[in-house]
Amino acid sequence: MTPAGTPLSLPTVDDAQDWVEVRTRDGLAAARAIVDRLRDRAPDAAIDLLREWDEAARHLGNVAAAASLLANVHPVAAVRTTCEQAEVEVDRYVTELRQDRALYDAFAAADPAGLDPVATRLLTKTIDDFRRAGVDLDDATRGRLAEINERLTAAGQEFGRTIRDDVRTVRVVHGRLAGLPQDWRDAHPADDDGLVTVTTDYPDSVPVRMFAHDAGVRRDITVAFLERGWPANEPLLREMFALREELATLVGYADWASYDADVKMIGKGPAIREFIDRIASAAEQPMRRDLDLLLERYRRDVPDADSITTADSLYYEELVRQERHDVDAQRVRTYLDFTRVRQGLLDVTGRLFGLTYEPVADAVVWHEEVAAYDVLRGGERIGRIYLDLHPREGKYKHAAQFTLVDGLAGRQLPEGVLVCNFSRGLMEHDHVVTLFHEFGHLLHHVLAGAGEWARFSGVATEWDFVEAPSQMLEEWAWDADVLRTFAVSAAGEPIPASLVARMRAADDFGKGYHARTQMFYAAMSYWFHTDRPDDLTAAMRDLQGRYSPFPYIEGTHMFASFGHLGGYSSAYYTYMWSLVIAKDLFSAFDPDDMFDADVAARYRDRVLAPGGTRDAADLVADFLGRPYTFDAYAAWLAR
Structure with missing residues (x-):
C-alpha cells in the first residue's frame, strides 16, 4: 500500500506495460484474498465487515482508475489495450462479487446497531448493490447478467475507442480560410499541393466553424465532425x-x-x-x-x-x-494565452479555496506536455493533480477529469488528472470556461479525498449532481476582476472590464x-x-x-x-439538472465579492469535502440553508 501522503509512483513510458500488468495482478490478488477471508468467516461486527469490504473495494478501485486513465491518454497503443483488458477484469470480478449469495447473506445479517450515519449509509448501499446485481436470482439468470456486464464493458470501450481514434480531415486551399485568426493560420501552413489540412480535433474545427468566411468550408468541417464514429x-x-x-x-x-x-x-x-x-x-x-x-x-x-x-x-x-x-x-x-490562463486558473482556485499548487518538476508522466502539481492546504499536501491539456494522436478527444487514486484519510493520497484538448497558443473564451468547469471536478475529487470510506471518496455523489459544482465554478471565468488577473494582451494590458461586460451580455444571447x-x-x-x-x-x-x-x-x-x-x-x-442546482448554489455568493472567504469555505466544507457521505440534496440544503429550487435557473434563462 502506498504510504499515506505519498503520491503514486508512475511508470516511464517504456515501463508502463509491465507496470499495468503487475498493478492489475497484485490489486486483484489483494482484493480476492480479503474476499476469501470474508467468505470463510465474516466478522461478527458490522463495522469490521464493512472495513474489510471497503479495503477490497480500494484495491479494485486502484486498478480500475489507473487503467481507465491510461487507456485514454497513454501514447502507446499496446498499453492502452492492456489497460482496457484490466478494466474488463475488474468489472468481471465486481459482477461476480455482487452476485455472491454468501457475501450478500453476510451483509444482510449484519446488525447496524452502533454504526455511525456514514457507515450505516455504506451498509445500505452495499446491500442495494447486491440487489441491483441480481444476487437473489437463479444461477442461469445471474450467469446471463455476468455475460451482459462483461460485454457492456467491452462494447463501451470499443465505442469510446472508435470516437477517440476517428480523427477526420478536410483539405482546403489556403485562400478559403479567410477570417481565421492569424495565429491559427500561421500554425496551419499549406503543404506542397497548396492545401491546408484541418482536423476534427477541437483546436482545429472550432475556430473554423466560428470564423471561416467560406460557408462551404464551415459545412465541410461540420459534416466531418458530425460523421466521426459512423458507421462503426x-x-x-x-x-x-x-x-x-x-x-x-x-x-x-x-x-x-x-x-x-x-x-x-x-x-x-x-x-x-x-x-x-x-x-x-x-x-x-x-x-x-x-x-x-x-x-x-x-x-x-x-x-x-x-x-x-x-x-x-x-x-x-x-x-x-x-x-x-x-x-x-x-x-x-488575444487576451487568453494558454500559459497565462492555466496559471490564472490555479491562482483563482487557490485563493478561493485556501489552496496552493506546487509544481512537481521531477514527476514521472506519460507525455512530456503533462504537468504535475502537489495540492497543499495550510502547508500540508492533500493531493496531487496532473494537467494533460493538449490534443495528440490516440488521446481522449473531449474534456474530463479522470481519477488516478481515490483519497482515504491515513491510507492514500487523492490524485486526479484533467484531460482536455486545448490550443497551445491563444484560447477561445468558451474553452477557458470549459477549463474552469473541468477543474471543478478535479477540485471536488481532491477536497473529498480525506474521508474514511473508498465508496464515498471524491466525486461520489449521485451522478446527476456531479456537474453542479463544476458548472458553478464557471462563474469565476466570467467575472471581470477575476479575468483581469490573467487575461492579458501581448502588450501587457489586462482585458478591459467593459469588454467583459459586453461578453457577458453577448453570452446571454443564444x-x-x-x-x-x-x-x-x-x-x-x-x-x-x-x-x-x-x-x-x-x-x-x-x-x-x-x-x-x-x-x-x-x-x-x-x-x-x-x-x-x-x-x-x-x-x-x-x-441541465445540475445547472439548475448550480445556479442556486451560486446565489449564495456575492457577485461583488467573489472571494468571500466565509462563503467559499462553507461551500468547500459542506458541498465538496463530504464526497458521497450524504445525499446531494442534503449537502446543498446544508450550504444554502434551504432546499434547492428551480427559481434561480428560471430567472437566469428568462432574462
Whole structure:
C-alpha cells in the first residue's frame, strides 16, 4: 500500500506495460484474498465487515482508475489495450462479487446497531448493490447478467475507442480560410499541393466553424465532425441499448432508464422525460427570441433562408455578438494565452479555496506536455493533480477529469488528472470556461479525498449532481476582476472590464436555443434507451425536429460520436439538472465579492469535502440553508 501522503509512483513510458500488468495482478490478488477471508468467516461486527469490504473495494478501485486513465491518454497503443483488458477484469470480478449469495447473506445479517450515519449509509448501499446485481436470482439468470456486464464493458470501450481514434480531415486551399485568426493560420501552413489540412480535433474545427468566411468550408468541417464514429458505432450502440434493457428487466425494472435513475437524484425513469419537457418549455420563448435574431442576420447573406443549421450557427452567432454587443471573439482571444490562463486558473482556485499548487518538476508522466502539481492546504499536501491539456494522436478527444487514486484519510493520497484538448497558443473564451468547469471536478475529487470510506471518496455523489459544482465554478471565468488577473494582451494590458461586460451580455444571447439543443441531446440519451429504435438516424432526426432549434444536416450521423451515450447512457439530462442546482448554489455568493472567504469555505466544507457521505440534496440544503429550487435557473434563462 502506498504510504499515506505519498503520491503514486508512475511508470516511464517504456515501463508502463509491465507496470499495468503487475498493478492489475497484485490489486486483484489483494482484493480476492480479503474476499476469501470474508467468505470463510465474516466478522461478527458490522463495522469490521464493512472495513474489510471497503479495503477490497480500494484495491479494485486502484486498478480500475489507473487503467481507465491510461487507456485514454497513454501514447502507446499496446498499453492502452492492456489497460482496457484490466478494466474488463475488474468489472468481471465486481459482477461476480455482487452476485455472491454468501457475501450478500453476510451483509444482510449484519446488525447496524452502533454504526455511525456514514457507515450505516455504506451498509445500505452495499446491500442495494447486491440487489441491483441480481444476487437473489437463479444461477442461469445471474450467469446471463455476468455475460451482459462483461460485454457492456467491452462494447463501451470499443465505442469510446472508435470516437477517440476517428480523427477526420478536410483539405482546403489556403485562400478559403479567410477570417481565421492569424495565429491559427500561421500554425496551419499549406503543404506542397497548396492545401491546408484541418482536423476534427477541437483546436482545429472550432475556430473554423466560428470564423471561416467560406460557408462551404464551415459545412465541410461540420459534416466531418458530425460523421466521426459512423458507421462503426451504430450497430454497437444498438447492441448496448439492447443489453442494458435486458439487464434492467432481468433485475426487475421497467427499462434501463428506470434502473439507472433509481440511484440518482431524479429517482424514476419517467421523471427524466418530464424534466426534459419542462426545460424545453421554459426555453421556448428565449429560444424563439434569440433564433429570430440569428436568422435575421443570416438572411442578410442568404435572403430566402427559413432556417439555419449548425454548419453556420456558430459563425453567425459570432456576427450577432460583434454587431449587437461589440464583442469580437478574435479580439478576446488575444487576451487568453494558454500559459497565462492555466496559471490564472490555479491562482483563482487557490485563493478561493485556501489552496496552493506546487509544481512537481521531477514527476514521472506519460507525455512530456503533462504537468504535475502537489495540492497543499495550510502547508500540508492533500493531493496531487496532473494537467494533460493538449490534443495528440490516440488521446481522449473531449474534456474530463479522470481519477488516478481515490483519497482515504491515513491510507492514500487523492490524485486526479484533467484531460482536455486545448490550443497551445491563444484560447477561445468558451474553452477557458470549459477549463474552469473541468477543474471543478478535479477540485471536488481532491477536497473529498480525506474521508474514511473508498465508496464515498471524491466525486461520489449521485451522478446527476456531479456537474453542479463544476458548472458553478464557471462563474469565476466570467467575472471581470477575476479575468483581469490573467487575461492579458501581448502588450501587457489586462482585458478591459467593459469588454467583459459586453461578453457577458453577448453570452446571454443564444442561451434559449442552447438549452433546447441540450434537451435534444438529453432526449436522444433517454429515448434511445426506452424506445431502442432500429434506425438511429431516423430517431435522431425526429428528436432533433422536436427539440432542437437547428434542423438536421442531410447525410450526418451525430449520435455515432456522442460519447455520453457510453458513460451517461440514458442520463444526459444530468447537465441541465445540475445547472439548475448550480445556479442556486451560486446565489449564495456575492457577485461583488467573489472571494468571500466565509462563503467559499462553507461551500468547500459542506458541498465538496463530504464526497458521497450524504445525499446531494442534503449537502446543498446544508450550504444554502434551504432546499434547492428551480427559481434561480428560471430567472437566469428568462432574462
